[in-house]
Amino acid sequence: MAMLIDGTPGDSVxxxxxxxxxxxxxxxxxxxxxxxxxxxxxQYARLRDDAARMRLPLxxxxxxxxxxxxxxxxxxxxxxxxxxxxxxxxxGYSMVAATGSTRIVSVSPWAGYPAxxxxxxxxxxxxxxxxxxxxxxAGIKHLNRLENVLARSEWDDPAIQEGLLLDQDGWLxxxxxxNVYLLRGAQLLTPKLDCCGVNxxxxxxxxxxxxxxxxxxxESRLSAADLIDAEAxxxxxxxMGIWPLARLGDKTWSxxxxxxxxxxxxxxxx
Amino acid sequence: MAMLIDGTPGDSVxxxxxxxxxxxxxxxxxxxxxxxxxxxxxQYARLRDDAARMRLPLxxxxxxxxxxxxxxxxxxxxxxxxxxxxxxxxxGYSMVAATGSTRIVSVSPWAGYPAxxxxxxxxxxxxxxxxxxxxxxAGIKHLNRLENVLARSEWDDPAIQEGLLLDQDGWLxxxxxxNVYLLRGAQLLTPKLDCCGVNxxxxxxxxxxxxxxxxxxxESRLSAADLIDAEAxxxxxxxMGIWPLARLGDKTWSxxxxxxxxxxxxxxxx
Numbered sequence: 356m357a358m359l360i361d362g363t364p365g366d367s368v369x370x371x372x373x374x375x376x377x378x379x380x381x382x383x384x385x386x387x388x389x390x391x392x393x394x395x396x397x398q399y400a401r402l403r404d405d406a407a408r409m410r411l412p413l414x415x416x417x418x419x420x421x422x423x424x425x426x427x428x429x430x431x432x433x434x435x436x437x438x439x440x441x442x443x444x445x446x447g448y449s450m451v452a453a454t455g456s457t458r459i460v461s462v463s464p465w466a467g468y469p470a471x472x473x474x475x476x477x478x479x480x481x482x483x484x485x486x487x488x489x490x491x492x493a494g495i496k497h498l499n500r501l502e503n504v505l506a507r508s509e510w511d512d513p514a515i516q517e518g519l520l521l522d523q524d525g526w527l528x529x530x531x532x533x534n535v536y537l538l539r540g541a542q543l544l545t546p547k548l549d550c551c552g553v554n555x556x557x558x559x560x561x562x563x564x565x566x567x568x569x570x571x572x573x574e575s576r577l578s579a580a581d582l583i584d585a586e587a588x589x590x591x592x593x594x595m596g597i598w599p600l601a602r603l604g605d606k607t608w609s610x611x612x613x614x615x616x617x618x619x620x621x622x623x624x625x
Numbered sequence: 626m627a628m629l630i631d632g633t634p635g636d637s638v639x640x641x642x643x644x645x646x647x648x649x650x651x652x653x654x655x656x657x658x659x660x661x662x663x664x665x666x667x668q669y670a671r672l673r674d675d676a677a678r679m680r681l682p683l684x685x686x687x688x689x690x691x692x693x694x695x696x697x698x699x700x701x702x703x704x705x706x707x708x709x710x711x712x713x714x715x716x717g718y719s720m721v722a723a724t725g726s727t728r729i730v731s732v733s734p735w736a737g738y739p740a741x742x743x744x745x746x747x748x749x750x751x752x753x754x755x756x757x758x759x760x761x762x763a764g765i766k767h768l769n770r771l772e773n774v775l776a777r778s779e780w781d782d783p784a785i786q787e788g789l790l791l792d793q794d795g796w797l798x799x800x801x802x803x804n805v806y807l808l809r810g811a812q813l814l815t816p817k818l819d820c821c822g823v824n825x826x827x828x829x830x831x832x833x834x835x836x837x838x839x840x841x842x843x844e845s846r847l848s849a850a851d852l853i854d855a856e857a858x859x860x861x862x863x864x865m866g867i868w869p870l871a872r873l874g875d876k877t878w879s880x881x882x883x884x885x886x887x888x889x890x891x892x893x894x895x
Contacts, residue, residue, distance in 0.1 A: 358640060367637040368645065370628060370729050375638065375708070377770035378648030384716075409771075410778075434716065438645070446654075446704065446733070448770065448777035448801055459640050463716070487757035487821075488793055491775055499769035500647035500718065501679075505761055507718035508680075523758055531718060551757075 357426040358461040362418070372457055374440030377448065378498035380457075381405040382438040383556070385593045387427040387462060392435060394593060394624060395420060397556035402437065405495045411439055412456045419460065426462035434465040434594065440498070468595055473618055476601030476610065477516035477590070481579070482506040482531065485523045488550040496553045507531045516598070517590055519582075527577040528552045533592045536561070537577065537585035538611065543570040544585075546577050557591035560624065561617075568617055587611035596621050627696040628731040632688070642727055644710030647718065648768035650727075651675040652708040653826070655863045657697040657732060662705060664863060664894060665690060667826035672707065675765045681709055682726045689730065696732035704735040704864060710768070738865060743888055746871030746880065747786035747860070751849070752776040752801065755793045758820040766823045777801045786868070787860055789852075797847040798822045803862045806831070807847065807855035808881065813840040814855075816847050827861040830891065838887055857881035866891050 358366050373379035383402050386393040399416050406413040419437060427433050437460055444453030484506045492499070506518055517530040529535055529552045537544040543565050548554050565572050582588055587608055588600035597618040600608060628636050643649035653672050656663040669686050676683040689707060697703050707730050714723030754776045762769070776788055787800040799805055799822045807814040813835050818824050835842050852858055857878055858870035867888040870878060 356641075360640060366640055368640050370630060370636055370638050370708075370731070371626075372645065373774075375642065375645045375710075376652075376768070377774050378768055379771060379774050382646075436716075438640075440645075446706075448773045449781075450774060450778050451781055461640070484761055487759035489757035489772065491754055492771060497771055498646070498648055499771045501649060501762060501767055501769045502759065503718045504643075504647050504649050504720060508720050511719075511721060 356461055356463040358459065359422050359426065361458050362422065368457055368459065369443050371443045372440055373442060373444045373453055374438065374457060374498055378500070379450070380438060380440030380498045381409060381411060381496055382436060382498060383496060383593075385435045385437075385556070387423065387430065387433040387435050389431055390424060390428040391625075392420065392423045392427070394556050394560060397559045398593065401496065401554065401556050401559065402439070405497070406439060408495055409497065410450070411441055414439060414458050422460040423462065426460065430462070430464045432465055432467050433462050435460070435462045438498070472516060472598050473596060474615070476599035476608070478514055478602045479517045479519050479530065479590075479600055480510055480515050480604065482509050482518040482520050484509065484520065486520050486528050486551040488522060490550055493550050493552060494548040494554040503531050519603070521579065522551055525578065527579060527582055530590050533590035533595065533598070534558045535582070536589050536591070537582055538587040538613065539585055541570055542573050544573050544575050544577060544581070547574045555591060556593050557596065557621065560621065561591065564620070565617070568613065568620070587614055589614055626731055626733040628729065629692050629696065631728050632692065638727055638729065639713045641713045642710055643712060643714045643723055644708065644727060644768055648770070649720070650708060650710030650768045651679060651681060651766055652706060652768060653766060653863075655705045655707075655826070657693065657700065657703040657705050659701055660694060660698040661895075662690065662693045662697070664826050664830060667829045668863065671766065671824065671826050671829065672709070675767070676709060678765055679767065680720070681711055684709060684728050692730040693732065696730065700732070700734045702735055702737055703732050705730070705732045708768070742786060742868050743866060744885070746869035746878070748784055748872045749787045749789050749800065749860075749870055750780060750785050750874065752779050752788040752790050754779065754790065756790050756798050756821040758792060760820055763820050763822060764818040764824040773801050789873070791849065792821055795848065797849060797852055800860050803860035803865065803868070804828045805852070806859050806861070807852055808857040808883065809855055811840055812843050814843050814845050814847060814851070817844045825861060826863050827866065827891065830894065831861065834890070835887070838883065838890070857884055859884055
């Protein structure tokens with residue numbers, strides 16, 4: 356792995372960084388294809404919006420992109436990660452004394468997921484953990500991710516690729532590492548992320564692009580039963596792209612040609 | 626500040642530490658008086674319980690205490706902090722690949738809070754942020770503290786020492802950095818911490834000791850109105866000890882001799 360800390364090669368941060376002390380920061384994980392960050396426009400837009408909601412200083416777009424290009428140029432396929440924290444602060448929760456920030460950019464070579472996950476679909480399970488409701492943080496990819504850690508620790512069967520999460524009221528939210536979508540006729544339904552969940556870059560891409568495929572993008576309250584009844588279900592994030600859901604417990608879904616069309620279009624996005 | 630990282634002098638941690646990536650760890654803040662960690666028995670018990678609930682490896686008690694004593698011996702009054710994370714892990718939320726841990730022990734000289742806060746009481750306000758409900762993490766002093774950061778950023782008036790927090794259903798939980806208690810006759814009432822909040826070491830001490838002062842320790846659902854109607858209200862944490870609440874908005878409370886007795890007893894605890 357190659358890493359730049361505030362633009363300088365390094366692999367460590369201050370033990371007083373508020374990213375460590377409080378999870379006071381945001382991050383993005385993204386794919387690099389032949390050294391080029393995939394979906395950069397959507398990734399940076401998400402980072403910008405998340406940082407603004409957290410009142411974090413936002414790194415310059417050109418500087419961030421340059422660092423990713425610099426670290427990724429030797430790899431045909433790689434994973435990049437950007438972490439932006441509120442930097443080193445005085446003791447205590449107040450952000451007033453924390454005027455700086457820390458920027459961590461790293462890139463690792465990555466073979467990618469098995470092609471079958473995207474082409475034939477994946478297996479998922481329901482997680483027992485219910486996500487908590489916090490409108491002030493909902494949608495943000497911040498560094499407080501203990502719920503994801505706990506949810507992901509519920510299974511270790513490698514035949515299960517993702518766990519699906521409900522909120523405390525039983526509404527569908529997302530996967531542990533992905534957004535989730537239902538196809539119902541010409542509707543592409545996805546949970547509202549106003550109380551919990553992470554808004555992914557691919558989700559934004561879908562918002563802008565699904566109408567080209569004759570689909571209406573609808574944010575809604577969705578139940579587990581809605582998901583089971585859907586004609587097709589899929590997951591998205593910036594590493595998997597789109598994964599159709601093939602099985603969830605006893606329920607199976609047949610391959611959806613429309614989903615493959617959508618998936619290929621996403622992969623062709625710069 | 627003096628610091629030991631896994632027992633070795635240092636001031637930085639790996640940028641891949643899960644404490645930074647996900648807030649995957651726990652911490653304690655404590656006071657050292659003439660180099661001796663105050664309330665050590667209760668502090669370590671809390672750390673042990675929190676680590677167990679998070680399935681974190683627990684540092685050896687003697688080793689931790691030795692490190693605090695080593696760092697604190699030159700100071701008449703100091704603040705110590707212990708952070709234990711799940712260490713460096715592979716990419717992804719799963720804790721399976723993370724077999725290690727990182728232990729950060731630091732001590733800084735500290736003059737203490739103004740004596741008047743404990744003797745005459747402090748001023749508080751209500752925070753607008755409502756704490757989210759997550760039973761799996763409730764009570765644990767983990768590193769996912771963005772709610773505290775956001776709540777503490779709601780005011781910067783130095784005449785206000787603490788902000789009080791309600792949960793999403795409007796029940797009283799705690800202060801941004803303290804537990805909260807109500808006196809009503811012979812009852813010492815404090816919020817249940819089964820859905821959110823942090824269980825402090827002083828709270829445990831009170832659980833064990835208030836019966837000596839003719840008080841019954843009761844965990845309960847408490848409303849903002851219950852707090853306003855209480856004969857006395859106080860806050861606790863391991864740095865403040867006990868602070869009586871003197872004012873909250875328009876409401877004021879007279880000094881309570883019983884609270885001062887309790888406060889002095891706590892300060893005399895080793």
